[in-house]
Amino acid sequence: MPDPLIGLEFDELRTTMGADQPAYRTRQVYEAIYRQNVPDLVQISTLPRATREHLAGHYETGHPRIAQRFESADGTRRYLLRLADGKTVEAVWMPEPDRDTICLSTQVGCPVDCKFCLTALLGLERNLTAGEIVGQVLTLTRDNAASPGRRLNLVMMGMGEPLLNLPNVLKATRLLCDPQGMAIPERRITVSTAGVIPKIAELGQAPVRPKLAISLNASTEESRRELMPITRKYHLADLIEVCRAYPLRPWERLTFEYVLLRGVNDADADARRVVRLLAHLKAKVNLLALNPGPGIAFETPDPERVLAFQAIVARSMPCFIRKPRGLDIFAACGQLKRSA
Numbered sequence: 002m003p004d005p006l007i008g009l010e011f012d013e014l015r016t017t018m019g020a021d022q023p024a025y026r027t028r029q030v031y032e033a034i035y036r037q038n039v040p041d042l043v044q045i046s047t048l049p050r051a052t053r054e055h056l057a058g059h060y061e062t063g064h065p066r067i068a069q070r071f072e073s074a075d076g077t078r079r080y081l082l083r084l085a086d087g088k089t090v091e092a093v094w095m096p097e098p099d100r101d102t103i104c105l106s107t108q109v110g111c112p113v114d115c116k117f118c119l120t121a122l123l124g125l126e127r128n129l130t131a132g133e134i135v136g137q138v139l140t141l142t143r144d145n146a147a148s149p150g151r152r153l154n155l156v157m158m159g160m161g162e163p164l165l166n167l168p169n170v171l172k173a174t175r176l177l178c179d180p181q182g183m184a185i186p187e188r189r190i191t192v193s194t195a196g197v198i199p200k201i202a203e204l205g206q207a208p209v210r211p212k213l214a215i216s217l218n219a220s221t222e223e224s225r226r227e228l229m230p231i232t233r234k235y236h237l238a239d240l241i242e243v244c245r246a247y248p249l250r251p252w253e254r255l256t257f258e259y260v261l262l263r264g265v266n267d268a269d270a271d272a273r274r275v276v277r278l279l280a281h282l283k284a285k286v287n288l289l290a291l292n293p294g295p296g297i298a299f300e301t302p303d304p305e306r307v308l309a310f311q312a313i314v315a316r317s318m319p320c321f322i323r324k325p326r327g328l329d330i331f332a333a334c335g336q337l338k339r340s341a
């Protein structure tokens with residue numbers, strides 16, 4: 002099977018193309034892949050025919066293939082994408098008047114086992130490569146004919162725990178941000194973690210890195226332990242401590258996500274505890290009322306409860322209610338499970 006070129010950084014591409022090729026040829030191929038998003042290597046019209054055919058004979062772009070596409074009444078599109086080894090992941094396209102957002106997967110399945118999330122039921126199959134992460138962006142922007150000047154936000158909030166695949170997440174981020182390539186600003190990319198504490202510290206040291214979002218989802222150690230078993234290993238107090246030490250850039254704030262589950266973590270007392278937990282952080286809170294799913298043993302709170310929770314948190318820090326996108330096609334947070 003030909004090797005994929007998507008996922009190679011400039012120097013790797015240079016080596017791949019051979020030392021006898023001048024650097025500007027590598028530049029042409031790099032731009033064709035990441036900037037022009039060519040679907041096929043034979044279409045790189047700037048290359049001499051022999052080089053083009055040599056490349057196309059040994060390599061492929063490596064775009065994930067669209068196995069299925071589901072259209073929501075709200076404009077959201079959920080994609081089932083097939084990777085080179087036949088495994089599949091999901092990615093979600095969310096258009097808005099002034100921008101588009103893509104929700105990316107970072108693993109096939111997920112090992113973290115949060116009790117309210119459908120992806121957890123899959124378990125982990127494998128990590129995605131950097132090329133498979135970047136490839137989701139290339140496949141979805143092409144399928145939606147996104148114009149190059151349009152604002153694009155990326156959230157690594159699809160299937161998987163990104164910080165358990167940190168080297169590939171960081172390599173993908175460098176590729177996505179490279180001004181010579183896709184040129185997406187760092188501040189338009191967000192990575193979300195269930196709270197893998199040592200990896201949060203490591204992420205903070207990366208020269209090119211996405212913004213950080215943390216799935217808090219509970220206001221006490223006990224409740225978090227039940228909902229998110231990862232807390233047995235990575236305790237809530239240590240999570241807040243690593244956040245306190247996190248080297249935020251001047252324009253940056255930590256985002257905390259909080260899934261509201263009726264009668265479980267949605268009381269006024271929970272909201273007040275969230276405020277106390279985050280009091281000394283430069284933080285904002287995104288609330289998500291549970292998106293239901295088969296096999297998920299929780300219920301969605303009433304809108305009034307969500308508003309009351311928000312009102313308490315919003316007295317102390319920015320707090321927003323995230324409106325679910327693509328609920329009717331199982332595209333919303335926690336609903337990705339790789340099937341029809």
Ligand code: SAH
Pocket residue numbers: 113117118119157158159160161162163193194195196214215216218258259260289290291292293334335336
């Ligand atoms: N593993 C990472 C990336 C996934 S992000 C993480 O946990 O952060 C997915 C986001 O959706 C998380 O904030 C999670 O708390 C939220 N989520 C999961 N299941 C959900 C559900 N059923 N309804 C609403 N939000 C959910």
